[in-house]
Amino acid sequence: MTEYTYPILLGIIxxxxxxxxxxxxxxxxxxxxxxxxxxxxxxxxxxxxLGTLAVPSIMEEDFTAVTFLTIAASQFRExxxxxxxxxxxxxxxxxxxxxxxxIEGIAIAFESRNYLVIFTSLLTTLAYLxxxxxxxxxxxxxxxxxxxxxxxxxxxxxIVDVEYVEPRFEGAGLYVDNxxxxxxxLPERKKEILSYGMGFILKPxxxxxxxxxxxxxxxxxxxxxxxxxxxxxxxSGTPALVPLAKRDLDDGRVGVFVLPQERDEKRAIEIIxxxxxxxxxxxxxxxxxxxxxxx
Amino acid sequence: MDLQKFILAVITTNPKKAPVASTVFHCxxxxxxxxxxxxxxxxxxxxxHALSDExxxxxxx
Numbered sequence: 001m002t003e004y005t006y007p008i009l010l011g012i013i014x015x016x017x018x019x020x021x022x023x024x025x026x027x028x029x030x031x032x033x034x035x036x037x038x039x040x041x042x043x044x045x046x047x048x049x050l051g052t053l054a055v056p057s058i059m060e061e062d063f064t065a066v067t068f069l070t071i072a073a074s075q076f077r078e079x080x081x082x083x084x085x086x087x088x089x090x091x092x093x094x095x096x097x098x099x100x101x102x103i104e105g106i107a108i109a110f111e112s113r114n115y116l117v118i119f120t121s122l123l124t125t126l127a128y129l130x131x132x133x134x135x136x137x138x139x140x141x142x143x144x145x146x147x148x149x150x151x152x153x154x155x156x157x158x159i160v161d162v163e164y165v166e167p168r169f170e171g172a173g174l175y176v177d178n179x180x181x182x183x184x185x186l187p188e189r190k191k192e193i194l195s196y197g198m199g200f201i202l203k204p205x206x207x208x209x210x211x212x213x214x215x216x217x218x219x220x221x222x223x224x225x226x227x228x229x230x231x232x233x234x235x236s237g238t239p240a241l242v243p244l245a246k247r248d249l250d251d252g253r254v255g256v257f258v259l260p261q262e263r264d265e266k267r268a269i270e271i272i273x274x275x276x277x278x279x280x281x282x283x284x285x286x287x288x289x290x291x292x293x294x295x
Numbered sequence: 296m297d298l299q300k301f302i303l304a305v306i307t308t309n310p311k312k313a314p315v316a317s318t319v320f321h322c323x324x325x326x327x328x329x330x331x332x333x334x335x336x337x338x339x340x341x342x343x344h345a346l347s348d349e350x351x352x353x354x355x356x
Contacts (some may be wrong), residue, residue: 172345185345185352186332239356240342 014140015048015121052120101217157273159209179255210252215281217244231261
C-alpha cells in the first residue's frame with residue numbers, strides 16, 4: 001500500500017463506470033450480448049488504468065512513464081479497426097445493411113469513448129491527490145457528465161422535419177410525394193408494397209442539412225434504424241421489397257420508402273427523428289460563405 | 296461473379312418489341328406474362344420492372 005493506492009483505485013473505478021454507462025444497449029442493438037460487452041468493459045478498465053497511472057508517474061517525476069499513453073492511443077486505434085471489421089462482416093448478413101458510413105461512425109465512437117475514460121480517470125486521480133477523496137469523487141462526477149454530454153451526437157430532428165406521406169404508384173413507378181423511388185412491374189408486388197409500404201418526406205431545415213441528408217451513408221443509416229426498430233417486410237430472394245431513400249434534386253428533400261412489419265406512423269417519425277447525424281456526413285457549406293463575406 | 300444492373304430476362308406479349316441477344320419469354324396474354332414474371336423474379340433473385348404494358352424485364356441490382 002502506498003499513498004497512491006486509493007487515488008488509483010478511485011480513478012479506475014470511476015473510469016470503468018463511465019465506460020459501462022456509455023455502453024448502453026439501445027435500439028441500435030449494438031453491442032448486444034455478453035461477449036461484446038466484456039471486450040469493451042475490459043478495454044475500458046485498461047483505459048481507466050492508463051489514465052490513472054499517468055498522474056502518480058508525473059508526481060514521482062518519472063516523466064518518461066507518460067509515453068505509455070502513446071501506446072494506449074495505438075491500442076485504441078486498434079479497437080476502432082476491430083469494430084469496423086466486425087461490423088463490416090456482420091453487415092453482409094443484415095436484411096437492411098448499416099452501410100459503411102454508419103459503421104465508421106460507430107467505430108469512431110468506440111475509440112473516442114476510451115479516450116473519454118482516460119481523461120475521466122486522469123482528472124479523478126489528480127483531484128484526489130491534490131485534495132482528498134471527496135474532491136476526487138466530485139471531479140469524477142463532473143467528468144462523467146461531461147463525457148455523457150460529449151458522447152451524445154446530433155439527431156436528425158435537429159436538421160429536418162419529418163412528414164408521413166402515403167406511397168403511390170404512377171404506372172409502374174413508385175412515388176413518395178413527388179419523389180420517384182423505383183419501378184415495380186408486377187401487380188402482385190405493387191399490392192404488397194401499397195399495403196406494407198410507408199413513405200416519409202424529410203424536409204431539410206437549412207442549406208447545410210441538405211448536403212448532410214443527401215449523403216448516401218446517412219440515408220442508409222435512416223433505413224437501417226427504421227428497419228431494426230419497426231421490423232421489415234422482406235426476405236432474401238425478394239429484392240423488389242427493398243427500403244430506399246431518394247432525393248428531390250430541386251429542393252434537397254429526401255423521400256424515404258420503408259416496409260416495416262409494424263405500421264405505426266407516429267413511432268416511425270419518432271425513430272427517424274432519433275437517427276444519429278453521422279459525423280462523416282456533416283457538411284457545412286454555409287460556413288465557407290460566411291467566412292468569405294466576413295473578409 | 297456478381298452481376299450488377301444486368302437484364303436477366305425479358306418477358307413480353309409483343310415479340311417485335313423484345314431486344315435481341317437477351318433471354319426472351321414470349322407470352323400470349325398479360326396474365327401469362329404476370330405469372331411467368333412472378334416465377335422468374337423469385338428464381339433469378341432480380342426485380343421485375345415494367346417498361347410498358349407489353350414488356351417486363353428482370354434486372355439484377
